[in-house]
């Protein structure tokens with residue numbers, strides 16, 4: 001058996017045409033009119049290598065026409081960026097896998113505009129070199145009342161920088177209940193180890209008292225660190241030392257008090273029927289020396305790590321060599337500034353998509369859902385509107401939901417439909433619930449609805 005199979009494989013492999021033969025085919029000649037010789041040859045070589053492997057795995061050799069078609073498809077996939085927009089109909093507002101916060105139109109435009117030359121590090125009035133760090137800082141100060149601010153690549157970078165610059169080789173005390181993993185392998189204890197600060201764990205998973213912190217203070221202690229438990233909740237017999245008490249204790253001993261807030265809400269989530277996520281302003285009001293948070297969670301801006309607090313400390317951070325390695329790009333600064341300006345103008349809920357989505361009235365979601373379901377039924381697709389739940393996501397407000405209306409599409413194979421929509425153009429992501437494929441329009445921007453219909457039309 002084996003020998004015969006081997007002979008078959010050999011004869012199938014011999015049928016594989018050469019690169020040169022494929023290059024002479026009319027369809028490849030067409031490709032050569034648009035693309036370089038090297039690129040077309042690479043596409044052919046890669047298709048031949050894949051086909052050779054498929055034959056070794058027991059498949060037969062495709063005919064030359066088929067191979068040529070594969071070369072054309074392969075070449076266009078080589079030229080297609082692997083990162084592209086998708087429509088998020090999952091109902092998870094801050095979806096980390098889908099790029100977290102969608103930016104406001106104004107922020108998107110600001111990022112596009114500054115992608116050419118800008119005054120990034122040029123002081124125009126003085127006519128000399130300036131600093132990229134001045135741009136968002138003034139807005140952050142104005143919005144939060146903080147003395148100073150610094151923006152780095154993301155919140156993990158902010159934590160790393162704070163610990164490295166202010167506590168390297170010294171002790172940082174943290175509650176065992178806050179030794180969290182944020183996701184994507186970001187674990188507070190591991191970041192602390194990277195920074196060279198020594199982690200001193202106090203208390204227990206569920207209960208940490210002020211006296212636990214106090215008992216752990218030594219002459220080598222530099223800082224008390226408070227990490228917001230963004231993505232989980234411990235219920236029951238729980239005691240977390242209030243931040244104010246931790247801050248007062250730190251200052252009584254001449255130590256620094258720092259809070260890693262994670263989500264960085266500037267507005268109160270409770271106004272949308274969610275529980276209250278601690279805000280940046282509340283954190284600062286405790287007198288904490290530094291607070292850091294993400295730009296792309298509840299702030300609703302681009303990926304960034306924002307540090308605000310005491311000017312003397314921010315100055316140390318700005319001068320630290322690590323800051324250069326963690327610096328933000330001009331387009332991020334532009335997007336962040338535009339986002340912060342929405343808050344300053346008091347229009348964040350109207351303009352910033354994450355807040356717009358949280359604030360979206362039920363009747364509004366329902367009428368959009370009904371319109372889409374009606375449109376689907378006109379296309380003879382079995383669809384209706386059901387009630388369901390959206391979530392905030394992005395490691396904020398764990399377990400919290402917002403009531404919503406879902407467009408439920410009833411098909412025999414919802415998994416198959418989900419896959420076709422994921423791979424469609426544009427790509428659409430929904431959920432499967434009770435054997436139906438569902439779309440939550442809360443997270444679909446109104447400007448995306450036409451594209452959503454196009455994607456649905458293509459699969460039905």
Ligand SMILES: *Cc1c(COP(=O)(O)O)cnc(C)c1O
Pocket residue numbers: 154155156157182186227228229230231260261262263293294295304305395
């Ligand atoms: C999300 C989060 C981080 C990581 O933020 P990134 O901006 O993704 O680096 C760090 N700490 C806390 C408490 C978080 O919630």
